[in-house]
Amino acid sequence: MSDIIMQNILSPAVLFFVLGLIAAVLKSDLAFPKSIGEALSLYLLIAIGLKGGIELAHYSVNDVFIPIIGALFLGTIIPIITLFITRFMNMDRKNAIGLAATYGSISIVTYGAAISFLEKQAISYEGFMNAIVVLMESPAIFVSMLLLKGLESRHTLSPASSRSLGFVSPSTNFIDPAVMKESLVGKSVLLLVGSLAIGLLLGERAIPTVKPLFIDLYGSVLLLFLLHMGLTAGQRLPEVKKHGVKLLIFGMGAPLLFGSLGVLVGHLVGLSLGGTTLMGVLAGSASYIAAPAALKSSVPEANPSIYLGLSLGITFPFNLIAGIPIYYQLAQWMQ
Structure with missing residues (x-):
């Protein structure tokens, strides 16, 4: 196990992330223009969707x-477990729901690093x-909103306070359409689903066109994005x-718990060693794109x-350095 973790730490992906982290801690003037960071994020979403x-x-x-079915189960159960744990920690309802949505959803960059x-x-x-x-990007957001609705229904609220929740419409019992729109057509989900559909439609015919940019250069672009994420994570610490x-x-215990659950589910649904590892990585990761965007409005x-600070400042580097090899080792044991 220690050898696998050390090999992962000494990989270019992790070292570039650590470089960004150190730069942020030392308050270096190293910085990515916002537009560049956004472009790198969009690239990764398209590349993963196409492939x-x-x-x-x-x-x-x-x-x-x-x-x-296994993936949808994880997207449903993880927010519920997260809510239970955070409420046991005496966290207020809305911040508990924020963590439930964040940890129930997934990190596309952690997944890319796992690949x-x-x-x-x-x-x-x-x-x-x-x-x-x-499929694992959005379900947790819906489940978390429903959980918050259930929690709030147990308390006597005035019409004004109900409206202030930001996601329950005063005139209906349904989730605010703005939340549904953010979950379904937000840029991360839209690009992933759209790119996936294009890749599915074209199949092998797409390879000559997409290979030079979205396959051959994927690893190099990931290094740049991880350097950017290291800077961002360091600022969030x-x-x-x-x-x-x-x-x-x-922030360190949740990915181990959920990652182990993901590995178990991956094994039970018959995935290979690599697929089981990736299921664990997805379950153990936390969103800092789709879920925070939805939470901001809902x-x-x-x-x-x-x-956001917890998912990006603690869970993301933990998974990048130790979580991925741990899930891999767990998957090996189950195999």
């Missing part, structure tokens, strides 16, 4: 049905796992520290320094 769609074209519905890890280990995985990424030790423990009272 997933092209690979998915090789599989029948019978091949992917059970793994999809690089598996390729370095010469471990294959099911091509449809890229499609699983898309002080925000996490000021919220206490319990949150720091949660639960504005939730503190971004908690759900």
Whole structure:
């Protein structure tokens, strides 16, 4: 186990992330223009979607049905477990829901780093796992909003306070359409689903066109993005520290718990060693794109320094350095 973790730490992906982290801690003037960081993020979303769609074209519905059920199960159960843990920690409802949505959703960059890890280990995985990424992006956001609605229904609220929640319409019992729109057509989900559909539609015919940019250069672009994420994570660390030790423990304990659950589910639905590892990575990761974007509009009272600072400042580097090889080792044991 220690050898695998050390190999992962000494990989270019992790070292570039650490370089960005050190630069932020030392308050270097190293910085990425906002537009460049946005462009790198969009590139990764398109690349993963395209590759997933092209690979998915090789599989029948019978091949992917059970793994999809497993992914949807994880997207539903993880927010519920997160809410239970955070409420046990005496966290207020809205910040607890913020963490439930964040940890129930997934990190596309952690997934990309896990793919690089598996390729370095010469471990294959099911091509449809890229499609699983898309399926695990949004369910947790819906589930978290429903959980908040259920929690609020247990308390006597005035009409004014109900409106202030930001996601329950005073005139209906349904989730605000703005939340549904953000979850379904936000840029991350839209690009993933759209790119996946294009790759699925074209199949192998797309490879000559997309290979030079979205396949051959993927690893190099990922290094640049991880350098950018290292800078961002380093800037978020002080925000996490000021919220206490319990949150720091949660930021490292939650990915281990959920990642182990993901590995178990991956094994039960019949995935290979690589696929089981990736299922664990997805379950153990936390969103800092789709979920925070939805929370900003649906639960504005939730503190971004908690759900975003924790996912990006603690869980993301933990997974990048230690989580991925741990999930891989767990998958090996189950195999």
